[in-house]
Amino acid sequence: MSYEKIRSIKIDQKQGKVFITCACNNVRPLIYEKHESDYLSKMLKEEGKEKVEIHILKAYEESNFQQGNNKFRKALKVLKFVFKEEYQKFNWNNNYKYGSPESKEVDRLRETKEFEELLKKALNYKIPKNKFVLSKKTYNGLAYGKACPRRLYWSWNKTKATKFDFKEEAENYLSWFSGLNDVEIVEV
Numbered sequence: 001m002s003y004e005k006i007r008s009i010k011i012d013q014k015q016g017k018v019f020i021t022c023a024c025n026n027v028r029p030l031i032y033e034k035h036e037s038d039y040l041s042k043m044l045k046e047e048g049k050e051k052v053e054i055h056i057l058k059a060y061e062e063s064n065f066q067q068g069n070n071k072f073r074k075a076l077k078v079l080k081f082v083f084k085e086e087y088q089k090f091n092w093n094n095n096y097k098y099g100s101p102e103s104k105e106v107d108r109l110r111e112t113k114e115f116e117e118l119l120k121k122a123l124n125y126k127i128p129k130n131k132f133v134l135s136k137k138t139y140n141g142l143a144y145g146k147a148c149p150r151r152l153y154w155s156w157n158k159t160k161a162t163k164f165d166f167k168e169e170a171e172n173y174l175s176w177f178s179g180l181n182d183v184e185i186v187e188v
Contacts, residue, residue: 002026006068008034011052016045018052025066054119061119062092074165075122081166083122090115131163132170136183145183147173152180163188 007021018040023030044052053072059065060072061079079087088094090110096103109115134145134152143154144161155161164170170185 001063003063004065005030005032006065006070007032008068009056009070009072011040011044011049013044013049017041018044022065050120053123054116057119057123071123074127075119075125077165077169078122078125078127079118081168082125083118086118090118127165131165131188132167132185133158133161133163133188134170134174134183135161135186136180152177158188 003025004020004022005025007023008019009021010019012019018037019034020037020040021032021034023032040052040055043055056065057072057075060076065072067073090106092106092110094102094106096106134147135142136145136154137143138154140156143156144158146153146155146160147162147164164173164185167185167187174180174183174185
């Protein structure tokens with residue numbers, strides 16, 4: 001399944017244009033190009049910035065857009081870790097068999113105003129200032145974790161540690177690895 005690797009998204013209300021810098025994940029070499037999204041630009045002119053932002057968040061939530069350090073990735077975390085109970089009934093990734101009555105109900109609910117309101121709430125949520133890092137005791141003192149997609153690196157320099165916005169996010173990351181029983185999640 002292909003998706004867009006996002007580097008940046010710019011919504012320019014003055015010009016009425018939406019620019020996306022991205023590359024397709026299954027084309028090598030990866031070439032990031034900036035282009036105007038005609039569909040989103042038209043939506044911006046006709047329905048406003050809020051509708052565009054909700055549409056982009058849906059693209060992230062459906063995994064059609066991935067990567068990038070932006071408000072949409074943060075809103076996705078908010079959906080998963082803050083509004084998780086509310087979000088559960090809209091979550092397309094609930095392991096329902098495709099075409100089952102449960103799957104069809106989720107699809108129907110995802111088209112409702114209620115889901116749009118939840119997405120809007122996630123976009124407007126202010127993430128707390130406190131962050132969480134991974135740490136473990138070593139013979140030289142405390143080491144801090146730098147989270148990478150396939151591996152966890154350790155450093156004695158706390159500033160190099162990955163800072164997670166939510167404790168559950170750090171717990172989820174740790175669950176990918178076995179044998180890390182001595183690792184603690186510390187609030188900074």
